[in-house]
Amino acid sequence: MSEMLEIREKARLALAKPSPYGPDLGLSSYSRVSGGNVDGEELAGQAARVGVDLEGSAKAGIYLQSDRSIVMRAVEESYRDSVEVMGTMEALSKYPWLKDYWWRIVPVDLDKYTALAELEWDQGYFIRVLPGSKVTLPIHSCFLISRDNLDQNVHNLVILEPGSEAQLITGCTVHPNVRKGLHVGVSEFILRKGSKLVFTMIHGWAEGMDVRPRTGIILEDDATFISNYVCTSPVRSLQTYPVAHCIGEGSRASFNTLIYGSRNSIMDVGSMIHLEGRGSRGEMVTRAIAADESKIYTRGLLRGCNPESRGHLECRGLILSDKAMLNAIPELIGETQGTELSHEAAVGKISEDQIEYLMARGLSEDEATSLIVKGFLDVGILGLSGTLKEEIQRIINATTGRTI
Amino acid sequence: MPAALKVEDLTVEVDGRTVLRDASLEVPEGEVHVLLGPNGSGKSSLLMTIVGFSRYKVRSGRIIFDGRDITGLPIHERVRLGLSIAFQNPPVIRGVKLSDLLRLRGGDAYNGALTLAGELKITDFLERDLNLGFSGGEVKRSEILQALASNPRFILLDEPDSGVDVENLNVIGRLLERELKDRSGLLVTHLGYISKYLKPDLAYVLIDGRIVCSGDPGEIMETIMEGGYEKCLKCWKLERKLG
Numbered sequence: 001m002s003e004m005l006e007i008r009e010k011a012r013l014a015l016a017k018p019s020p021y022g023p024d025l026g027l028s029s030y031s032r033v034s035g036g037n038v039d040g041e042e043l044a045g046q047a048a049r050v051g052v053d054l055e056g057s058a059k060a061g062i063y064l065q066s067d068r069s070i071v072m073r074a075v076e077e078s079y080r081d082s083v084e085v086m087g088t089m090e091a092l093s094k095y096p097w098l099k100d101y102w103w104r105i106v107p108v109d110l111d112k113y114t115a116l117a118e119l120e121w122d123q124g125y126f127i128r129v130l131p132g133s134k135v136t137l138p139i140h141s142c143f144l145i146s147r148d149n150l151d152q153n154v155h156n157l158v159i160l161e162p163g164s165e166a167q168l169i170t171g172c173t174v175h176p177n178v179r180k181g182l183h184v185g186v187s188e189f190i191l192r193k194g195s196k197l198v199f200t201m202i203h204g205w206a207e208g209m210d211v212r213p214r215t216g217i218i219l220e221d222d223a224t225f226i227s228n229y230v231c232t233s234p235v236r237s238l239q240t241y242p243v244a245h246c247i248g249e250g251s252r253a254s255f256n257t258l259i260y261g262s263r264n265s266i267m268d269v270g271s272m273i274h275l276e277g278r279g280s281r282g283e284m285v286t287r288a289i290a291a292d293e294s295k296i297y298t299r300g301l302l303r304g305c306n307p308e309s310r311g312h313l314e315c316r317g318l319i320l321s322d323k324a325m326l327n328a329i330p331e332l333i334g335e336t337q338g339t340e341l342s343h344e345a346a347v348g349k350i351s352e353d354q355i356e357y358l359m360a361r362g363l364s365e366d367e368a369t370s371l372i373v374k375g376f377l378d379v380g381i382l383g384l385s386g387t388l389k390e391e392i393q394r395i396i397n398a399t400t401g402r403t404i
Numbered sequence: 405m406p407a408a409l410k411v412e413d414l415t416v417e418v419d420g421r422t423v424l425r426d427a428s429l430e431v432p433e434g435e436v437h438v439l440l441g442p443n444g445s446g447k448s449s450l451l452m453t454i455v456g457f458s459r460y461k462v463r464s465g466r467i468i469f470d471g472r473d474i475t476g477l478p479i480h481e482r483v484r485l486g487l488s489i490a491f492q493n494p495p496v497i498r499g500v501k502l503s504d505l506l507r508l509r510g511g512d513a514y515n516g517a518l519t520l521a522g523e524l525k526i527t528d529f530l531e532r533d534l535n536l537g538f539s540g541g542e543v544k545r546s547e548i549l550q551a552l553a554s555n556p557r558f559i560l561l562d563e564p565d566s567g568v569d570v571e572n573l574n575v576i577g578r579l580l581e582r583e584l585k586d587r588s589g590l591l592v593t594h595l596g597y598i599s600k601y602l603k604p605d606l607a608y609v610l611i612d613g614r615i616v617c618s619g620d621p622g623e624i625m626e627t628i629m630e631g632g633y634e635k636c637l638k639c640w641k642l643e644r645k646l647g
Binding site: 197316352353354356357358359360361362363364365371372373375376377378382 | 455457458459478479480483484488489491495498499500501504505508509533549554618622
């Protein structure tokens with residue numbers, strides 16, 4: 001049996017396998033019929049909701065997918081020798097060697113969602129940054145669901161060749177008419193020696209959407225991966241637990257997460273770092289707010305298996321309602337002497353002292369609460385600057401302002 | 405002169421414990437008064453009650469500001485009437501910057517606040533999380549800046565001199581001396597250093613939640629220096645016996 005057939009077979013066998021995390025979903029209720037052509041202007045409007053600027057800002061490349069089809073993919077002329085951007089179907093047929101990277105970091109039989117992404121595969125982006133290329137402008141990508149009750153199952157593959165650097169922004173969202181549906185997004189990242197990727201993902205879903213990203217990263221020597229994840233709008237259920245394998249010497253992975261759960265949202269968002277390389281480093285910073293009747297789980301796992309590895313995990317959570325729940329689950333696994341792992345987690349309500357302190361500066365109680373909440377979801381932890389930072393701040397202000 | 409602030413027979417509880425008993429005082433317009441007393445005597449509690457912190461439950465008595473009973477008003481409404489406070493131990497608020505608070509006042513007021521920040525040498529702190537990692541002296545300067553930024557008519561100062569080094573005491577002292585010229589205020593101090601600059605018009609001694617004495621700040625300070633607060637207490641008991 002060929003390798004690809006073997007993968008399919010594994011997927012078939014895993015199609016009923018639930019994930020240990022998040023509510024279990026029946027997969028048969030979703031539709032495979034995608035929507036028609038999406039109006040360009042409308043698409044731009046939706047993309048802006050999740051920080052992807054299709055027209056205005058300068059960018060190195062762009063990838064745009066609506067439902068199951070690629071709407072646009074392009075690389076800025078001056079970056080054509082540095083970056084490749086295309087759909088994964090095209091990439092796999094263009095580069096036969098890519099199959100060696102396909103489903104290598106995320107197992108196809110991890111659970112029913114990865115299985116679905118194989119059996120009902122709807123494209124996804126292939127981005128490759130060529131050796132030594134420093135791509136200073138960001139690469140933008142956006143996934144849109146335009147049809148109600150669709151399942152969109154994308155599989156992305158990103159390769160940073162040795163010594164290359166890039167910044168990738170991915171926004172995922174739905175058309176305003178979409179109330180429910182499923183988005184499965186498999187993303188595999190290979191960061192070669194000395195490469196660096198800043199990956200910022202912004203989600204803006206609908207109240208009835210279920211979302212299951214499945215992400216794996218491999219970091220070779222001296223590679224750096226920085227993930228920023230932002231989701232501040234309601235969703236039915238979101239469950240993700242990206243895994244970074246710091247196998248290279250001196251490799252570094254960090255996950256920064258800002259989540260705001262409102263209405264009935266269930267958000268189960270984690271990150272896991274295996275510190276396998278000598279001198280590898282891992283860091284996680286999470287800020288989570290549970291409002292209304294939302295339930296939030298923030299998981300973090302650091303595993304140190306090399307004597308010179310170090311990792312730190314920080315999670316702060318705010319509970320804004322008696323009907324909301326926040327469960328912070330930090331885990332440290334040391335498998336060798338000399339690894340240094342630490343965590344700090346704090347969950348609670350906004351303290352009366354803080355509110356009254358701000359009221360003593362002339363703010364009403366609501367204004368004080370709002371300022372504390374906005375401050376708590378501190379974009380400063382993302383380590384971004386300029387337009388993107390402002391854009392994320394705008395998104396956070398808009399969503400938190402609406403829900404408070 | 406009408407009283408800018410009048411506290412009438414105030415009895416206050418915190419978590420069921422009485423922290424102030426029948427406390428009364430009156431600060432006329434344009435005057436600065438000082439509250440003296442040992443640790444835990446209720447000085448800060450009195451200021452927190454005047455500002456309206458919810459932990460401080462008024463069991464009896466009234467607070468009159470500018471002729472208006474403010475006992476039941478929410479904190480921010482008291483502040484909007486022209487009251488302001490520099491806290492002794494403000495909370496850390498992550499993600500909220502000092503500049504966020506100063507900007508709330510709008511453009512002109514913000515520029516004024518920036519000038520004050522320069523004078524207080526805390527311009528570097530404007531973009532830092534509120535009170536996070538501030539030293540004792542830095543907290544005091546940030547508090548004084550915030551208290552003055554709202555251009556208040558009456559300012560409550562809770563130990564603005566504690567934890568401040570000599571050089572900064574001079575900076576704070578001179579600035580407050582100038583800013584309080586056309587304002588009224590109530591000052592809490594433990595050490596009295598700041599009094600050299602502010603020259604209060606009247607002093608009160610607070611012991612165990614009671615105002616046991618009021619009078620000339622210089623004389624009272626001297627008495628305390630000589631015989632400690634014990635002497636004040638004895639004197640008060642004696643007066644009551646005689647009375």
